Amino acid sequence: MERQDQNEIDLSHVFRVILKRLWIVIVATVAAAIVGGVFGYVRYHDKNYYGTTITYDVSIVSYVDGNQQNGTNYSYTDKHMTRMTELLSEDLFMEELMSGIDGAPKRDEAGFGAYVSALKSALHFSYNEENFNGLYVTIRVLNNEKFANTLLKRVEEEVPLYVQEHMIIPTSGDTTKYQTTCEEQSIATIGLMNGGQTRREAVKFALILGAAAFVISCIAVVIADSTDKRLRNYEKFSERYGITVLGVIPRLNENTETEVQK
Amino acid sequence: MINFFKKLSKKSFDPSLENALPTLLDENAPFRVKEAFRNLKVVLTVTTPKNEGGAAITVTSSWPAEGKSTIAVNSAVMFTKSNAKVVLVDADLRRGKLAKLFSEKSKPGLSDYIVGDVEYSDIIRPVAAYPGLSYIARGTKTDAAYELLESQKMKDLIKKLKAEYDYVIIDTPPLLSVSDALAIAPETDGTVLVARHKFTNEKDIEESIDLLKYFKANVLGVAVNDHVEDKLSRKHKSGLYYYYSDYTAK
Ligand SMILES: Nc1ncnc2c1ncn2[C@@H]1O[C@H](COP(=O)(O)OP(=O)(O)OP(=O)(O)O)[C@@H](O)[C@H]1O
Ligand SMILES: [Mg+2]
Numbered sequence: 001m002e003r004q005d006q007n008e009i010d011l012s013h014v015f016r017v018i019l020k021r022l023w024i025v026i027v028a029t030v031a032a033a034i035v036g037g038v039f040g041y042v043r044y045h046d047k048n049y050y051g052t053t054i055t056y057d058v059s060i061v062s063y064v065d066g067n068q069q070n071g072t073n074y075s076y077t078d079k080h081m082t083r084m085t086e087l088l089s090e091d092l093f094m095e096e097l098m099s100g101i102d103g104a105p106k107r108d109e110a111g112f113g114a115y116v117s118a119l120k121s122a123l124h125f126s127y128n129e130e131n132f133n134g135l136y137v138t139i140r141v142l143n144n145e146k147f148a149n150t151l152l153k154r155v156e157e158e159v160p161l162y163v164q165e166h167m168i169i170p171t172s173g174d175t176t177k178y179q180t181t182c183e184e185q186s187i188a189t190i191g192l193m194n195g196g197q198t199r200r201e202a203v204k205f206a207l208i209l210g211a212a213a214f215v216i217s218c219i220a221v222v223i224a225d226s227t228d229k230r231l232r233n234y235e236k237f238s239e240r241y242g243i244t245v246l247g248v249i250p251r252l253n254e255n256t257e258t259e260v261q262k
Numbered sequence: 263m264i265n266f267f268k269k270l271s272k273k274s275f276d277p278s279l280e281n282a283l284p285t286l287l288d289e290n291a292p293f294r295v296k297e298a299f300r301n302l303k304v305v306l307t308v309t310t311p312k313n314e315g316g317a318a319i320t321v322t323s324s325w326p327a328e329g330k331s332t333i334a335v336n337s338a339v340m341f342t343k344s345n346a347k348v349v350l351v352d353a354d355l356r357r358g359k360l361a362k363l364f365s366e367k368s369k370p371g372l373s374d375y376i377v378g379d380v381e382y383s384d385i386i387r388p389v390a391a392y393p394g395l396s397y398i399a400r401g402t403k404t405d406a407a408y409e410l411l412e413s414q415k416m417k418d419l420i421k422k423l424k425a426e427y428d429y430v431i432i433d434t435p436p437l438l439s440v441s442d443a444l445a446i447a448p449e450t451d452g453t454v455l456v457a458r459h460k461f462t463n464e465k466d467i468e469e470s471i472d473l474l475k476y477f478k479a480n481v482l483g484v485a486v487n488d489h490v491e492d493k494l495s496r497k498h499k500s501g502l503y504y505y506y507s508d509y510t511a512k
Contacts, residue, residue, distance in 0.1 A: 234486045252287070
């Protein structure tokens, strides 16, 4: 019980110390928040990502003697779809896309590797993990809407062909053949993908740095105060050391600048 | 960073204060200040043991410029208001400024008397402005202050003064700088340790008290000087001073 009382007194003491130096805490917090906001803004204001996500329906159709069979379609599995995204992520497919882009370097030409990596980072492949019948291609290009459109065109041209060509299902009988179909579900258009991000990031960094500065400055103020070993609260002092306080003489002339400093 | 915060909380020592004169209050001093000295007087009257005539009180502190002389002078004046006969002794043989405070010369004074250059009657100076108050100036500056103060002649002087006055108030140099006060304090009936608010380190106060007790001085307690109330924590305090200031404010 006594111990708790002690803690409560300490807490209110800490609170009073912080209140006394509140301006330091406020200045530190505001300054850090401004720095954070500026940092967030500078970092993101010129980063606009253009792109879209294209959804493809993929399925296996079976043919008997050249006639499509209804109802006997096979379905892809997780393994197949993983393989499909892996195939699309390979250099070979990037090269395929590049073959139709004006100015893209050819294999053995300077900058080929870099271009391939750039394309790889601009494209992301995934699939419908519930039914394995949907393929998603996400295009994401930094600060270049035109290139995003070029890339979209190339993806639309090449992805269905590439998938149909490379996802080959071995035939089980003589008469039945399987073919993969890959069709774009709806028309995709390029747009700004990260609208409002600059503001969000600026606010985020302002909040993070502001909060950090608030906590740190509070701690610093309390530590700085605890290093002050001068007589300040004589009542506490007298209680703690059992020393009688005979009298308390106030500052003789509170208006004049006779403050003693040490 | 740490230094920045240190600067905010502890400002550097102002050396000009060491050479400043103690403050002698006049009738126009603010009520709260007079009241504080009055309360100190009341407490001292009660706590100081009285035997064989008057009471001798040593006023000392840990370090220079904490307000020893200011408290000694104003307490002495306060005692005269109770119709007491008071003598103020400047036992700071190195830098005492009491004579200067009363616009007089320091010589002849305490040191000259102990050395034997002058007579008792030569060093007692009445203060015209305060009936009942006399003082003994520092005398010729000396570095052998401790030896003079521990002498039998000094002890006899204290006895003689006690026989003649109701209160003998002895102003001394700072304890943690020089040992002079330790020669006097045990010879008096009580010792007041002055500590300056937001200036004196708490551990120095403790050290001074230990030192005084070790030398068998009767430590009456601490007088907190130059107290400035914290604006934020201006909670209600008990005690006469606060009671009266509240009383008059209404
Ligand atoms: N309560 C007070 N309010 C404002 N100023 C004060 C107060 N007490 C002392 N002072 C001032 O502080 C200075 C030092 O005071 P004082 O001479 O009484 O200290 P001291 O302890 O006797 O110093 P020393 O050790 O040098 O003799 C003086 O200028 C005095 O006027
Ligand atoms: Mg002095």
